[in-house]
Amino acid sequence: MLWHKAWLETRWRFVTGLLILTVMTGVSVYEYVLALRMMPLADSVLAGDASPLGAVLRDAITVQREFRGFIWYNAFRDNLTTMGVLFAVLLGCGGVLAEGKKGTALFTLSLPVTRRRLLGTRAGMGLAQCFVIAMIPPLTIPLLAPAVGQQFSVVDALAHGLCLFFVGALFYSLAAFLSTMFGDFWRPLLIAFGVACVAAMAQFAAPEYGLFRIMNGEDYFRNGTLPWMGFVTSAVLASALLYGAAETLERRDF
């Protein structure tokens, strides 16, 4: 029944996230038709531009000339990464400490379950939701691609889904950890977004080690290799954050 409670508490955030990410991914598929029409125009505009910005734009256009590249650039690199972080953090916020604000924490804590079990159930539900949000939108691409005369591999969709999930789980765990430190909804949310912004800026300094490079599956797109080290690092950090959350919650007075 604790699973049911965790589901009821997060279902609207989950459904909203799943819908938005799926629709955005579907839109990306259909945008490819428009993008193909725009390519010659972009080529002519950038033809004489030898500036560094021009080089970046030419590279972006080159990548997007093919359907697989267009999808990676628009869906995985931009929309799914940004919105994936947003909804992972939203799903991670809340929990028994935030229930204190609503006045229901005392009822929850009077139940014959340990705080670890409460947190574990919520984390299990949240990570399962993150997994679905990471997997379903990419899997719509192979389904919709034939509608624009293209093909997209299911294996590629699953691989990118895994990339989204592992880093999404890390942001989920960060929000869950912060939610055992702050009793309101907003501070964990804002701090986790702050961390995401810092991580995005750090990626400019060291692009090859960036969190978002793992999340957008750039290595898989360019070289066909999954970022296993990134997965392991994300999983270890997420586990450490959830362990920290359990320890913090255990010591808390209500």
Next chain:
Amino acid sequence: MSDHLAIETADLWKRYDDVEALRGLNLQVPTGSICGFLGRNGAGKTTAIKVLLGMARPTKGTARVLGVAPNDAGAAAMRQRIGFVSDEKDLYDYMTVGEIIAFTRPLFPGWRRELEQTYLATFELPPHRGIKDLSRGTRTKLALLLALCRGAELLILDEPTSGLDPAMAEDVLRALVGHVAGQETTIFFSSHQLSEVDQICDHVAIVDRGRLVLGGALDDLRGRYQRVQFVFAGEAPHASLKTPGIVRVQRQGRVLTVLTNDSEAVIADARALSPASIDASPVTLKDIFLESVRTED
């Protein structure tokens, strides 16, 4: 720690930042009793209840509830034997009445299905109504149903009738008394309504500033304490009474009123002041409470 005690605390302290909420609380609630837990606002009642349920950790001292320390590994199993209604009575507003009952039921192996049906009918609780749409009174009744149907050995109720109109409060008290009559349940019941405590409790524990100032069987306390009134021909004398057992002395014109737990000794002592008349009368719980918390000022 004794088997015949449902709740026992020894020198229990709890500090929140710079506030000492509990200051050496020594509490004993006999198994099978209905114990009223009284105190002024901020006396430490809710903090004590939170410590007993493992929601807050004591700074110092020990507590045992049904023989288990509330922060031990077995505390979750202990809570299976406890029904609790919090002061706020807030329940999950995203569930319906039926959903929260279905949520709570499997967590308690001793859940009483027949009581669930009885209380649903008695309290007129609509199973399909959302909790967010319930009035405070109906929410209180639902919280009570969720506590009573657990088949608990101990009910801890933090101001169960606060915010209820007198008719609803009466319904709730009647349900409690009816519930206890049918089984061996201990009730530990905090309230500001002395009349309610007087009505249903057989034991009381009065706390003030985090300490127990008076506790025991209500009949014993009532029998032990008496109000002795001395009326003098002129102004009541200011001479102090040194007799042990005096809780409070009050002078008003020709009348000297003494609250004591040894009326015979006080009367013998006061005869030296030559009162015109002496009248000893029993006291109410309200008198005992007010005098107990006043003496600490």
